[in-house]
Amino acid sequence: MLSLSDIWVLLAGLGLFLFGIYLMEDAIKALAGRSFKQFVRRYTSTTARAVLTGLSTTSLLQSSSAIMLMVLAFVGAGVMTLQNAVGVVLGANIGTTITAWIVAFFGFKISIESIALPIIALGGIGFIFSTEKPRLRSTSKLLLGFGLLFHGLDYMKGGVEQLTTLFDIEVIAGVGMWLFVFAGVLLTALMQSSSATIAIVLAAISTEMIEFRAGAAMVIGANVGTTVTVILGALGGIQIKKKVACVHLLFNVLTAVAALLLLSPLVWVIEVGLGWRQQVVLGIALFHTLFNLIGLVLFIPLISSVASLVDRLFPEPVHTFTHYIQNTPPEVSDAALTAFNKEILHQYKESRNFLVKLYELEKCPPLQHTTPSPADHAFTGSIGEFYLRLKQLHGEIFDYYARISAAELENEESKLLDHYLRSSRSIMNAAKNLKDIKSELDEFSLAESSFLGNAPAQFQSRLVEFILALDALFKEPEKNTTEISKTLNSTFIKVEEQDRLFIRESSEAIRRGALDDVKATSLLMANRLFTQSCRMILLSLRSLLLADISEDESSKRYVGTPRSANARISAGTDFDQL
Known part of the structure; x- marks a missing residue:
């Protein structure tokens, strides 16, 4: 049963999450000297490099949310352009599929949240005792923000634990695919982790609670649900952060539509073509990777058009502070x-x-x-x-x-x-x-x-x-x-x-x-x-x-x-x- 304390835990997590974003961005602005900017530009200077950067870093950290939140901080600090950020977004979506492979092979995933408290400790102590060393102080602030961000995510997951335990996956067995997609979106939005949703899907199909197609539909939904974290991170931010969040949403929605249209052919390739009908767990991991690669191929030619679209949706505000002269010729x-x-x-x-x-x-x-x-x-x-x-x-x-x-x-x-x-x-x-x-x-x-x-x-x-x-x-x-x-x-x-x-x-x-x-x-x-x-x-x-x-x-x-x-x-x- 959901209690008042669960709600407060959820709100506390949201507060820590947003405060962590603020600290990270503030620290990056202070640290973003010329050499740092050149380093960031070197590895995201082209779409291909940006995609590879997003893919590799997400694979290492096992959290696309972490990479996307860092991207928000970088663009907010003015050291990454929208075009470069789009490349990282595309790569992060591919990189996050590695988690499904790890779960499928080893039955667990590496979680960066487990090191949140040590990071907070190091960052907090360093911040307090480095008043005379601005660079060390900014680095400590970055660590503190990073730790608080993930500690907040952990709190948010804990706050909705009762909600997820109330969810009985058998209730939606046998219904249309769209409902499984929605279930994937909802679970990921609540838990702030597409990896957690995919783990639930893998457990459900391994026990034959749901069939492969239904699990694949939930994975598609999880891909869309992961955008909620980035949207939260962009709330109240400057326009370019909203643009990045919008691009992330558009890419994941386009990928989801393509995956649903190609659901039957992809399932046939995995179950019949590769003969993985009995390897359903590995099949879900492969499906997750395949449809994200398809989304990447479809989206890359549209990057310029999408950038123009989000520029129109989120125009940079014209700062006019006058009251009388702006409308007088x-x-x-x-x-x-x-x-x-x-x-x-x-x-x-x-x-x-x-x-x-x-x-x-x-x-x-x-x-x-x-x-x-x-x-x-x-x-x-x-x-x-x-x-x-x-x-x-x-x-x-x-x-x-x-x-x-x-x-x-x-x-x-x-x-x-x-x-x-x-x-x-x-x-x-x-x-x-x-x-x-x-x-x-x-x-x-x-x-x-x-x-x-x-x-x-x-x-x-x-x-x-x-x-x-x-x-x-x-x-x-x-x-x-x-x-x-x-x-x-x-x-x-x-x-x-x-x-x-x-x-x-x-x-x-x-x-x-x-x-x-x-x-x-x-x-x-x-x-x-x-x-x-x-x-x-x-x-x-x-x-x-x-x-x-x-x-x-x-x-x-x-x-x-x-x-x-x-x-x-x-x-x-x-x-x-x-």
Whole structure:
């Protein structure tokens, strides 16, 4: 009877299986240096070599699933092309038939799962104690992933053990061949092993539980069922991994169809032609090999066509992170300029969200309920992925700028376009500066000096106040220019006041010995980048929200010479006069 614990064992196995795939792919990316890539290409550079590689390695490891999962990891790491992967797929299907011969001759098969625990032990211990040796650490991670992968498969088999024991093969005796094919698919999918299914078939026909033709049909089904392992390995993966899984499925289905159509002639050749009517166990092994060879011969001429088909089925995603410019023709200048403006405002909002995530500002009560609407917040993922998307968005904005520039623009339109682009560059620079100083601020928090240790919290508080002030600009879509100008002006003055206050406090800390010269230099440089980034964002938003280019030259002077600007602020000059 299937119990809840069996289900949890099955799910735990699936989790270990997928985590093993992840570790293997991550390790291969780290290890895939130039010499390693050349080695892989050397043995899969042609279809023939790839087929032989798949055949030989599968024969040695006694697991087509292992080879196919490695292929997924290689293509995911970018060291094997789809064409080469197809060759390995074809060879692996032939190589896996060796298992049936071993079972037929010796009554058992060599199982790689038996070494999973030693591999996990070696990989895990090596991974923990090799922090100073990146290559050894990556190798250990590869071993750990490999071991977890097979340990997961073993768990999955254990989780469905009750299901397989409930299966009585006599129930389907005497029915159509299609049902035996389905039984082979189902058993292999459940046990994650075509070899286990074939072993059951060999046991059944040796005791005359089923006839030879029925056993042959179940072997055909097992060949299709083995694709489930590869499909699971490709779930959630990049497109090329899905393409490999699709090719594997197509090849095995085509082979299965050919085998069913040729079932009677093949059975006659084995039972009558070779006289193996009494050698049914060896006959099943021979049948398994023969129909896979037939599938190989039929499929090789179709490789190019199949590759084109899977390319259409799983097109590489077009990473477009823009919201407004992608559907606006750059030739229509009025619409293009409006879309360009909105896109850079979108860039600011995403940069704002990036900074909130980077500095963990969502934990600060004032910002817990003030994030932009879901429509504006399109980016997710890790800090590194988020920043990469910001860079890609900035690149797409620049690409659109180049296409607008190629169109005929009035002089004022051209000036406005250039001014908007400077705003986009400033926003990107500000995000980069604030990202770059974050690691240094984290180091400050570990310092013995209380002044230095409290500095990160000060910067975080200043950033929260800055973002809250700018969020007010987007809460009311109909804000008039006077209100926008007033908000920007007051925020600018506050940024300058905080900058002067921080410099004064740092000077006092140096005088009383709470801050040494070297740390003071690092701290003041971080403050300069922080303040300059806030200024660049403010100037950019002024250009975008007020569409005012009159302050252009003074803005450039101001951003480049903060001391003179500070002097003007101290003298009573406000943001609108810069």
